[in-house]
Amino acid sequence: MDVIRRARPTDIEAIARLFGSPGEPLAAAFRQIASTPHVTLVVAEDDNGVAGTAQLTILRGLAWEGAVRGLLEGVRASRRGVTSALLTWSIKEARRRGCSRLHMDSGLARAELLDFYARFGFEHSYQGFTRSL
DSSP: OOOOEEEEEGGGGHHHHHOOHHHHHHHHHHHEEEHHHTEEEEEEEEEEEEEEEEEEEEEOSSSEEEEEEEEEEOGTTTTTHHHHHHHHHHHHHHHHOSSEEEEEOOOOOOHHHHHHHTTOOOOOOOOOOOOOO
């Protein structure tokens, strides 16, 4: 991985391709995220452009303080260390910002992810609930 940097408005189309989504809804979300001080959106970039993205949200709660959301690598970057680099960045940045605990949302449908996250010291700690509004 060449570099992990803050996402810029010019990255929206590349991020949209990663998510397989149209750019305009992501552009609106990007504008909101960019103006939220406790949320950091980064991209992993290689010689071919944006290869992955991660969102780190620092939440000061009573029980925990950091959350990684939207950790995603592009198909062309699969198995090239993009997700590892983004996760490593997220852990270091959460520590740098004073977090003592990092929480990450991930689906349980892919068993290989449990082993992957365990290599970074994450433990399966809960099952949550989601509701569409």
